[in-house]
Amino acid sequence: MAGCLEDTESTPTSGGGDTGDGSGTGTEGGDSGGQDSYTIGMVDALTGSLAPYGNRNQRGKDLAVAAINETGIGSEGAQLSIAVEDSESSNQSGVTAAQKLVEQNGVPLFIGAVGSGVSIAMYDSVTKGSGVVQISQNSTSPELTTRPGLLRTSPSGSAKGKALAQFVAGDDHDKVAVTWINNDYGSGLSEVFAENFEGEVVFNEPHDQGQSSYSGTLTKMASTDASAWLFLTYANEMTVMANEAFDQGYNTGVDYYGAESTIADEILENTPEGSLNGMKGITESAPADQENYQNFVSRFKSEYDTSPTVWAAYAYDAVTIAAIAIEAADEFTGSALKSVVRDVTRPEGQEVFTFSEAAEILRDGGSPSDVNYQGVSGPVDLDENGDPPGLYQVYSVAEHQYKYGDYITS
Known part of the structure; x- marks a missing residue:
């Protein structure tokens, strides 16, 4: 996993620092006014x-x-x-x-x-x-x-959550188990998904960040009759879950889904081939x-x-x-x-x-x-809420690699 990075741009220029009222480190004037x-x-x-x-x-x-x-x-x-x-x-x-x-x-x-x-x-x-x-x-x-x-x-993530709900339902799943990282990202996205999923969310519980095992969460998900599992989590947590689910054979009976944070080279590098095959999701995308x-x-x-x-x-x-x-x-x-x-x-x-x-x-x-x-x-077009429009893309995992498909515009 990535560690602490040395950064040549991380040192502020001299002459900076004041009261923290947003007055900046330089002289006034949008045209620099002689400032270097x-x-x-x-x-x-x-x-x-x-x-x-x-x-x-x-x-x-x-x-x-x-x-x-x-x-x-x-x-x-x-x-x-x-x-x-x-x-x-x-x-x-x-x-x-x-x-x-x-x-x-x-x-x-x-x-x-x-x-x-x-x-x-x-x-x-x-x-x-x-x-x-x-x-x-x-x-x-x-x-x-x-x-x-x-x-x-x-x-x-509102548009993404709605698109995920439609995507999972479109694969003929009427019951889904959802686990989400216990923070604003996870709770917000899971709420939007649950509100828009046409079927039944039979499991919808958080998991804490940075745990060494998520076997309890996985066991609960496996005890449901959900045909789809949705992971709204980060790379480290997804890696642990994928490995534990693979060891228990859970991945053979359900379809995995995720969002953007379950795309990371580190996940593939630290999980065995076959553990994520068939996983699908929706991620933010750039206009290729x-x-x-x-x-x-x-x-x-x-x-x-x-x-x-x-x-x-x-x-x-x-x-x-x-x-x-x-x-x-x-x-x-x-x-x-x-x-x-x-x-x-x-x-x-x-x-x-x-x-x-x-x-x-x-x-x-x-x-x-x-x-x-x-x-x-x-x-970008920042609106009155500070939000830009969104472009999303469908992804999947095949042969332990991420593959990308159709675009979705919010």
Whole structure:
């Protein structure tokens, strides 16, 4: 599993830090005003059970920073730097990390986090009322929608939960057993699924994160007459469950289903062949035929010798939106960034596909609403709740590999 990552962009630039009121680390002026650098923050899962997802975010973040700094922010070509803190995949550590970024580094904007519960905890404890802008790169819980000030580049799980319910029912299953990770992500997605499933949910219970065994949960699921099992969980937990279910022979009598968090190379690497064959699910997806996504894939493969996931694309877009907002704002403060960050993604503006294209419009006298950033993950279009639209794709496991099929648009 991924561990603690060393990151060259994780050290804030000098001259930073103030009272944590979102006033930032630099001089005012959206055109840099002679400033040579800007520092924003990022809370990511570098350790803990969400580290496999944090690793891909760091790669997306690094590619975005490189592209932005090729152009530079403002007329002086100021460089963007990101101070990265580890959420350790837990709510409390995430809050501590956010507090450090806001109160010690003085960032007016930070990106974070992976887990929905971590993002919500940081917003409720740190961001709300502070004047600081928070953009989650990977959190999908429907609960985030109830906090309009908490923005995100990954879509809400509401549409995914409905699509999952229809998908499982469409495979002629009328009874399903559901187990979900005991946090905001799991509870939110399981509720949407249960509300929309046409059949009967005969088992619907949580499991705790980071356990060494889930045999009790699996035994209860096996005692039902469900023909389908839905796992709404993370990579570490799915690995343990898949291994235990395989050992007990449970996987031969039911069909497995999952969502996006049951897609991870680490799961396949740490489970035996045959343990997940036939598993299906629905995951967030990027527009494969979109030119800027293809360019992103090409750069990612060149840099890391592997293909990106859509989650790396969401991280890339979160950083790019932040940079465009800095370019567009009158000053480098939380309140100034908050007033423009939605505008630069809205469909009323001219479509742009890179930071450079957005900067050109703004430097030619355009306003934030003249820019409509089209992310590498697809249209962002942050609505009044801070949510983007969603594109989803069906996946399955065959020959111990993930295979991808039809697209679903929310």
